Amino acid sequence: MVAVCFVAFAIYVGVGYWLQVRHGFILGDALSRVAAAQSVLFSRDPHLAAIGFIFTPLSAMLQIPMLTLAPIWPEMAERAFSGTLMSAVFMAGAAVQILGMGLDRGLPRSYAVTITAIFALNPMIVFYGANGMSEAPFIFFMSWAVRRLMMWMVDDDVHHLVTAGGIAMGLAYLTRYDAVACVAAAGVLVGVTTYRRARPAPRVRRALLDTLLVSGPGAATFLGWAAVSWLITGEAFAQFTSQYGNAAILEQSGQGPVDFGAGLGFAAVCVALLAPTLVPIALWCVSGRWGRPGLVVVLAPLSIYGAALAFQALSYASGATFPFLRFFIIAVPLTACLAMLAVPEGVAAAPKRRGRYAPAPVPPRPRRRSRAAFAPVALLLAVSVPVTAWGMGMPNYAPQEYALGAVLAPDPDNVTERKALERRIAASFSTERRIADYLDSLALPEGSVITDTVYGFAILAASPLSTTFVIPSDPDFTALLNDPAAGGVRYLLAVPPEGRGVSDALNLRYPTLYETGADIATLELEIPNDGDSQPNWRLYRVNEPPPGAQ
Template sequence: MLKRHRIALILFAAIFFAEFALGYYYSSIVGYIHSDAISRVANAFYVLYSRDPHLGAIGFVWNPLPSLVELGILAFYPLFPALASEGLAAVLQSSLFAGLSAVMLYHAGRRFELSAAMSIPFALLYSLNPFIFLFGANGLSDSLYVYFLMMTVIQFSLWLKDRGTHSLIVASFALALAFWTRYEAVPFGLSLAFAVLIALLCIRHAAQNNTRPWREKLYKVEATWVLLLLPAVFSGLLWIFFNYLIMGNPLYFLNSEYSNVAQSEALKNDAAFRQIFDSPLLALAFVVRKTLWFSIPLLAILVLRLFSRRLLRWDTVILLLLFAAVPGLQYALLLRESSFGWFRYFMYVFPVTVAWIPYELSRFRKGPRQRLAFTAMAAAMLGTAALLSYAMTDPLIAPDENNFLKPQSQNEHYVAQSRERSIAAYMDEHYPDATVLTDSYSAYNILISSRYPKKYLITSDYLFKQALNDPPGNNIDYILIPKPLPGIPKSAVNARYPDMFQGGIYWATLEHDFEGQWKLYKVKKWQPNAQ
């Protein structure tokens, strides 16, 4: 027992430190961090260190759990400003959960009675996959999401095997937490619901009384749904309620100017995407192509099942259902013309399959058969590692991930980030005490890099709306706005004063122009006439 704990601890420490080291290298030494990662840190940052610190500042577009986790880490911001300014809080978050994922996989192996000699390599084969490893280091929310996703799959497969209520309870909470991390959990919950249906109606199990009448079986399905999905459904309702309560719009996260739907508006002008959007078949091909990169373990499982004559069992269907939830959502979104179809959106099928592997191996008799099956799975995981390593080197396949590999001067995100950091330094130097109105949606990099974050009046502050409508009347000294770019949603200031960046406005004068990308306006101190 003690030994098992020690192995787990070592595994965690090794993965965590390795991930953090890589993350630290990128964010602190190279100076590049993914904008989604930094924006989650910024959301947490506003809660604690903005003008009006309050939990509502965490934002209602993205699921709040990653920021909540980072919130805890950011408590140490006053001691280590790099936690925010260099996004190290996000790196800590992702490497923490990457480490936990490794431990969880190891434990899952042991729970399914695999030997340590299988469980440890199994966990490492997953965690050291370059693609997965990168996501443990890059500070994105995927590491967190994947952790809960795998927990759901592991517990659900445990339930399939033992029918223990405990597993269902844990799975239900894992699913809810997955939802608080990513909206992708919604279709996954749907898949789980169908999986329950199949498990209870089609699979015979010793713990289940099969002589029960049909009506009773349906009650059991209903009850299991309630148990498994209640936390997630409640989370969804709560999220809608919060959106209504604080944003005044229950579906704010879906249809606001910052939402995914709004962001993907830009895609409609992209010719390649236009084509995909117009043809369901093309879209399907697109989805399948992207999914296939991550599908070797699934194929391996299916082959194993074929050879052990278990391909036509019902749990194959369950696996396929769980697998299909991820590309299924992307497909649906493509049909609704609202997905970027990023490469990383398809990666979740890989952890889902990996989390299923212990269950799969436990189906084999212990001894040579199981070892053979394990070897096959290990080979499949190695193959995936090789394939994904290759994918990352190709900016056409995995542009996001490739950003980490290519020279940073060619990385437009890196360029923008360093520019914004220098803007923050400039602002700190020249206007430490002024009140600057800016939209936190676009200025997050500036905000977290500033030593005086409270001088900015940002979107989540109570006065923002009022000040936006009448900057001179609300003691605003300066307004900082980005260059409106096509395809990227307009910041609140640009939306309110569309011509300001280009042509200025009568109650403000241009104070400074930052390489044509950002402009700082000084607000004149008199009451503007009604527009």
């Protein structure tokens, strides 16, 4: 397991370095998390709440120690390499959990390693293990929880419930909101299973206790994060109610209502692109265990991973989220897990603490385990690698991944609209880095530039002089925005009041700022943007107050 962890980690870090540091291919959400974590350390008012309440906090918080190195190696923040290190650790951990699922069942090591390698080298897994997004920690925590629940199905050891619910799922919710569906699914699965097993003991009481063990910590995390957000920002669920949240972004981006049936169809296509053999492997798995006690083990991955897929499918079909292929990435570990369950089991390790209601151990039946029992499943799973690579090149389903073609297959002489768009996406945030360099060259004093983080996060991440900027997490942001001249502010960074720019705090306070300077500032620079879907910036110099003004 140690070797698998280190090899996977090295691959993901190498890919992340090549993509982000060498080529500047950085996803916006990853860079915004870096900027949030950087604000905790280096802003004008360093404090933990500066990490924000739009995203759940864990993937950004874990980058804080690494960002202490940013003054020495600026690429740690500027190129989001701290995010690469974070996601690489978790995706390598996810590979270890997949391997553990096979070894727990006594499968041949060669087969377990093969399935793990197919999972770890899936193009989506490699990309999201390398780019600093939240998918890697979410996959790790979900796989950890599924593995422990599978073990609990076998030995009824309460420690598995504590680990799956008290640690893995609680931390999963602090990584992605999808986990709330998995917490609920785990509670139902464990409660029903315990109720059926606990005979003649008080079945209801024992079922409620086990349900509380596995789902209580996740529910407490859900309520705790909402309470903290409400106490600090006045919004319990800022992701859904804030001007910076999902609902606002969907409205600002002009995404109209989604036909429910078409939305479910989109989700089904995404799952098919990521795990084209999910259904046959699942049927193979169930049919091979039908009528045997081991069938219940299959319910753990189907329930927990399946809840995440169902949550995303229903969210998109109801118009509450975006048409992104990555939202269905959990189909990849689901299929790998089922591949571990679809073949004849060996002699599993003896349980450390067998619970009172554990099923009677089934002695392994002598059988000849030839390659014929394992090779078809491994080959079916391997089909996903080229299919997923092909799917990542489809802009209608993979708008955040298909521009990898500009890095993987650069063709400067290709003038087609598709290649031009790929190059613009790959160049995202190069303009913001130039803006940061320009402002740094002015040697401005602290608090000289006001910018919102709607688009300004890339400038903040690229600047080693973070105290130059006044940002929304600063306690005096509103006061300085209302009277920048009196507060010593010299520049305003403005974006067009359209699209996501309508939520920019500067545009809300000064609706005509971008066009005219709103009579408080004079245009100094206009900076066209090289990136796709990124705004053209205008740098306004704040007008000095007239003599004698208070």
